[in-house]
Amino acid sequence: MFSSKEEFKKQFLQRLEMMCGKSFAESSKDDQFDTLGHMIREHVSKNWISTNERYRSKNGKQVYYLSIEFLLGRLLRSNLMNLGIDKLVDEGLRELGINLNEIEEIESDAGLGNGGLGRLAACFLDSLASSGLPGHGFGIRYKHGLFEQKIVEGYQVELPELWLRHGQVWEVRKADLSVEVPFWGKIKSFEENGRLQFLHEDAERITAVPYDVPVIGYYNDTVNTLRLWNAEPSPFPIHRNVMKYKRNTEMVSEFLYPDDTNDEGKILRLKQQYFLVSASICSIVRSYMKSHRNLKQFHHHVCIHINDTHPVLAIPELMRILMDEGGLGWEDAWEVTTASISYTNHTTLSEALEKWPVRIFQPLLPRIYMIVHEINERFCKQLWEKYPGDWQRIEQMAIIAHDQVKMAHLALVGSFSVNGVAALHTEILKNREMNDFYQIFPEKFNNKTNGITHRRWLLKSNQDLASLITEGIGSEWIRQPLKLQELLRYRDDSAFLERLKTIKQQNKLKLAKRIREQTGIQIDPLSIFDVQVKRLHAYKRQLLNVLHIIHLYNCLKDEPNVHIYPRTFIFGAKASPGYYYAKKIIKLINTVAEKVNKDPEVNKKLKVIFLENYRVSLAEEIFPAADVSEQISTASKEASGTGNMKFMMNGAITIGTLDGANVEIKELVGDDNIFIFGLKADEVLNYQGYRSLEYYHFDKRIRKVLEGLISGFFPNIDDEFEAIYDSLLMENDQYFVLRDFDSYVSAQKKVTYTYTNQEQWLKMSLTNIAQSGHFSSDRTINEYATDIWGIDSK
Known part of the structure; x- marks a missing residue:
């Protein structure tokens, strides 16, 4: 250059x-x-x-990765x-x-995502390019992203995330490659040349304009593409109220995850999803047709991967294009479609598996609904032949049932590969959540444990540690991250461990400076930095963490001389704007923080920090400084996690349940290099007769903590945390917070005890770094490329 x-x-x-x-x-x-x-x-x-x-x-095969989020960072x-x-x-x-x-x-951090799903997509793009693989991303160019989070008097306040206010230096607008996407209207069918044809009349048409962002591979001259679609008015709108049409059009790419608690929000979300897939599939087919003529061979040259259920409409949309525009019959189109599309499931939570009311779906996407309806009819007929008379099973597995279109079912039926994102998660899908489908399509199911790009999360964000690693084992680990295992030879090298300690301390000083600038709070850089940063959701159990902090506070107030090693608890999390309970937990964390941080009897031992507006660039400062990685979700609920891998790669020690990829981290580092507590996944899934009130009555620590939520612990706050109190006791504690409390407290005592033996702690830290190469997204992408997509770099 x-x-x-x-x-x-x-x-x-x-x-x-x-x-x-x-x-x-x-x-x-x-x-x-x-x-x-x-x-x-x-x-x-x-x-x-x-x-x-x-x-x-x-003329080889290319993969196109469709995702509603790409959390790129800077x-x-x-x-x-x-x-x-x-x-x-x-x-x-x-x-x-x-x-x-x-x-x-x-x-600005690109406002194109929210959590692990979007960051995974970004890591995958990096690994595809750095591995020289033909793989590109398709997403939406959100004008505002999710929201910018401010904490005002302890409450989350959402402001527009104006990440594009100064433009975006990396993108190239390609208006000549725009695509028209139709909504509403009606379908007219007619016969022509012996074939049934379909015409979409009176449609509201939106123009999808592509903005291409280069995805640069590491030292290899490969530059792949992330194509982001911007929603713009059609040049020839047929609407009387042009201003209303313009406003409605631009809303499609205005915000990530519009509030869908009402019909208007549901329509907008569904519009976004079809807008993404319609523009993307049209672009993919158009590109294919430049070099090929036969659409029946499409799946030999193209793989379309759908990241969770948001882009599942790619299945009926590809069917539509193959039949209505390509002239294929149903059977040929179905064969091509189901050989082209692969699907990643990201959750075991049934409420997160999208369903759309037919009353919204059918009028908004009339031709797509016709195709989905036909897919459902044929699938139910197939089920009837396999399970004659078993109406209950057919009803449970149907794609359309009870006025709902079930997107996960459509994905399972219309794709050739279905993968979970951690070994435990995939087994739960096969044996429980999707067992009915596994019995019919066992060959579709496979596991691809998530990964993170070590280039960003170690080489870029922790440059001193990366330099120490290179000095110790050479630079080959950058291209072959499994070579990080060679660090194990330094486990008993006191000089190397001391340098590791110095680097961690320097990173802690940097984060302490950031915290002081952002919050005005001075923290002890020699304290244990205990960190939980992730999206705020009840199953991730930030609540368990904060209840433990209240317990430690109570211990210090009851016995001021009790030995508690100084600890700084650091949180970062956004709650969805409509998620009332999660926002209450943010308020609780901040209220506890204010009480702890202002109490001179306590604040030399404990500090609590909530860093507002958690994002990729802030995460790059947090992970290198962390001592303890909080991965404490209710077992069986977290599909994988990727924050756990970023902490591990930067030498933090995990305290966690045996959930998601924590299971695989434990297998790699061994029992002595991780702190495991709580119920196991099978125990949670098969738990009978749980009564949270019994834990309240028989554990005085729990009783004191919970009583504090509703009386006296927080002065001048009436009924603020009653919803949290009721969820734990009146609603029987859905996520087993009280059941795991004692186990968590014991594990945290073990963390403190171990940290005081710095030599042992540093050996544990080095072991985690050494084994983290397995969780490079290069490994994950290589597995996808070989086992699912059939692409190579040759």
């Missing part, structure tokens, strides 16, 4: 003046960021074009790193008086 540092500086200064129309001396940090971003994007254009030409000329530093010019650019800018770290802060 640049032959030397001097060449870079010369090009940078020339480009800045040309772009901004001002001298370098007059330029702002925003100008400097935009200039650098455009230089990088233009530089990779050649490789971007040649990558696509290589895929076309090879791209500047990772793009520089993947191109191998980060050090050159850093030094060149420094000589110009520019701090690259400050420039990096200018970039």
Whole structure:
């Protein structure tokens, strides 16, 4: 890209003046960021074009990954790193008086996702490109993302996430590749040349305009594509009220996850999902037809992967295109579709498996409903032949039943592969949640344990640790992360362990500085940093964590001289705007934090921090500084988790239940390098006769903590936490918080005791880092590529 540092500086200064129309001396940090971003994007254009030409000329198979979320974070530093010019650019800018770290802060986190689902998709794109694999992403270009979280008087307040207010330096708008997506209207059928044809009349048409973002592979000249669709009005709207039509159109790509507690919100969500798949499938088929003529061979060259149920309408949409536009009969179209589409399930929670009322689905997507209805009819006939007379089973498995379209059922029937995201999760799907389907389609089910890109979560975000690793075992681990296991030879090397400790301490000091700047609270950098950062949901049990903090507070108040090793509890989480209970837990955490942090009898031993607006760029500062990783979901409820892997890779020790990928972490690191507590998955799933009130009555610690929620512990707060109290006692504690309380307290005592033996703790930390290579998304993607998609890098 640049032959030397001097060449870079010369090009940078020339480009800045040309772009901004001002001298370098007059330029702002925003100008400097935009200039650098455009230089990088233009530089990779050649490789971007040649990558696509290589895929076309090879005529091999390509995968298209459809996801409602892509939680990318910032791209500047990772793009520089993947191109191998980060050090050159850093030094060149420094000589110009520019701090690259400050420039990096200018970039907004892309508001394209919320939690683990979206971050997984981003990691997968990175691994596809870095492995030289032909794989691209399709998503929606949300104008506002989920929301920007502010904490006001302890409450979550949602503000618009204006991540695009300064534009997006990485994207390229390609209006010539726009696609029209129809909604509403009616379907007219007629016969022509002996075939039944369908015409979609009086439709409200929305234009999907693609914005392409380059996905740069690590040191390999591969640049794949993330295509994001923007909803814009059709150039020729047929509506009388054009302004209303324009407003309704733009709403489709306005917000991630609009509130669907009412019909208007449900319609908008379903519109988003069809908008994504219709534009994407049309684009994929159009690209295929440039090089091929026979749609019956489509599945030999294309695999379409749907990330959870949000893009499941890809199945009927591909059927529609193959039949209505490609002229295929039903059987041929079905054969091609079911050989083209693969599906990842991300949950065992039945409430998270999407269902849409027919009264909304049918009028909004009339042709798609016809196809889904036919798929259902044929599937139910197949079930009747297999289970004659078993109406209950057929009713349970039907795609359309009780005025509901069941998206997970459609995914299971219309795809050739169904994978869970951790070994335990996949077994639960096969043996319980989706057992009826497993009995019919056992060959479809497989496991692909999640992974994270070690390039972002170690090489980029924890550069000192990455340098120590490279010094110890060489640099091959960057391309072959399983080689991190070679670190195990340093388990008894006191000098290496001491350097590991120093790096952790430096990262803790950096985070302490961030916390002081953001909250005004001074924390003890020598305390145990106990961290729980993830989406806020009842099953993830942030509540168990905060009840334990109240218990520790009570212990210190009852016995001021009791020995409690200083500990800083750090939370970060967003609750969905309509999730009342989760927002109450955020209020509880912040109320406890205020009480603990202001109590001079306690605050030298305990501090509680809630970092607002948790996001990727903040996570990159948190994971390297963490000592303890809280992975305490009710066993059987967390499909996998990926935060657990990021903590592990950065040397934090897990305290967790045997849930999701925690099971596999434990298998890799061994019982002595993890803190496991609580009910196991099979115990939760088969628990009979649980009565939470018994734990309240027979454990005085629990009683004291819960009584504090409703009387006296928090002054001037009336009835604030009654809903939490009632959920635990009146509603019988759905997620076994009280059942696991004693086990959790005991495990936390063990954490404290172990941490005081620093040599042992450092050995545990090193072991976790050494075994974390298994959880690289490179490994996961290689398994998808080989076992499901049938793609390769040759």
